[in-house]
Amino acid sequence: MSIDIETARKVAHLARIRVEEARLPALAAEFNTILGFIEQLNEVNVDDIEPMTSVTPMRLKRREDVVTDGGYPEKVLANAPDAREGFFAVPKVME
């Protein structure tokens, strides 16, 4: 599998990271180095092996579906780059 510039551009967009056009060829080359390393996994016979979902054979704890926390919007918003009237503020999303 080889990543071309078009794929690198698409991945950067999916990851929501702005990558300048001029940087794309180098990025694609780095991806190819890393993916080349990962390709070794194709040597392993994984027939009839289930993908690991949990490293410890423990069942995740359950709890009552009740409110356990909250009620302090000012703390939730305290670190926001832009917060107004009890909300996170972002650039206009719809025209």
Next chain:
Amino acid sequence: MSELTSLTIAAARDALAKGETTATELTEACLAEIEGADALGAFVHKTPDIAREQAKAADARIKAGEATAMTGIPLGIKDLFCTMGVASQAGSAILEGFKPEYESTVTRNLFDAGAVMLGKLNMDEFAMGSSNETSVYGNAVNPWKVDDRQLTPGGSSGGSASAVAADLCLAATGTDTGGSIRQPAAFTGITGLKPTYGRVSRWGIVAFASSLDQAGPMTKSVRDAAIMLGAMAGHDPKDSTCADLPVPDFEAALTGDIKGKVIGIPREYRLDGMPAEIEKLWDEGKAMLADAGAKLIDISLPHTKYALPAYYVIAPAEASSNLARYDGVRYGHRAKLAAGEGISDMYEKTRAEGFGAEVQRRVMVGTYVLSAGFYDAYYNRARKVRALIKRDFDDAFDQGVDAILTPATPSAAFGLGEMTEADPVQMYLNDVFTVTVNLAGLPGISVPAGLDAKGLPLGLQLIGKPWEEGDLLNTAYALERAAGFVSKPEKWW
């Protein structure tokens, strides 16, 4: 170097109990050392006011006869732990200015036990790195030095390792996703323990790869690791993967008696081109454990070779998902927008400005391996290989193996900047001996065991059975006593 700051937790605890020193004296001594150690780049946010207040409270507690083993012990805290009202940036520009409104469970547990926080410690950005060179704060530097080069303390917990090795604090918290406690511990001649996955709560620790991340102690002795783990661990309803199991008295497990214990020596850990010094150290470690009465057996962990490639699918995949939250909306950095730019531009510019090169690379690799058409070929295959790696260890333990002895790292500490020209995969190879342990969810400990020809510390790793940290620590204790490692870096900073 102040005598007080070079104390172990155990020695400080005893001195505090006898009234030979106070938490305030210990804390002031550490704060003075930290002030003179900016050249190490270890402490990146100093919290002397908090430290003095906590020390005062600790002294009152000791006087009242209500002390725990950690009461009055001055610690450094890795920047990855969210600490209330104190900058917690994970070594990243994207969390510039972020001050959590909450306390991570680990720091809460430590503070409840009476520990003192001296400040936050340098680390690779989002714990992604093996040399502490990806930090927004600049490099952390190894206090060990053999020529005019500055050496890496390892990563990602490089600031923690540097601070403990240089006696700026008595111990530090670290986190370990692929070796980030054990590799820096080995590079700086200290002890580093990664507990069993689920032993310590991850709540309030900035997430990198949630199925692999685990916090642990970085200390000056095995006994200290046992004491500090006891204070860090425990069930936490806020982390659904944190085990609801009793926390044993780990220190009580340290008898030093390992007669009849079966130590596995995995043949796959003998790498082509491994430095002779590493091989020699490994042989010495085997002899030490055999002399102490352990039985050594050769074992095979056949999928070892595939651990790093599996890790470099799984960890970036989880990171790409975990780091999606850094979008400039709720906390941290937000890019300035030009007229007409919208919310997508805000996300893309914020993340391009806020994430460093290695973090961007891993987020994008993770995005790729999870994208439509590649999910099965990469991500699911890697998770299947992970299951096989765990099975290798299960088979070894089923054969009666109590612990596994390996080198901790494939080399001693290297020079800062020496790996910049290499491709990213070369840096990843640092974790070749440690990463299997994260993939299998096992406890692992790095114990300083000797010096290389140049005089730099080298570590050995012991790997234990799940939830058997006590037994693992006891074997490590026997190894520590036999190795008798007492060297300290000479002060140049």
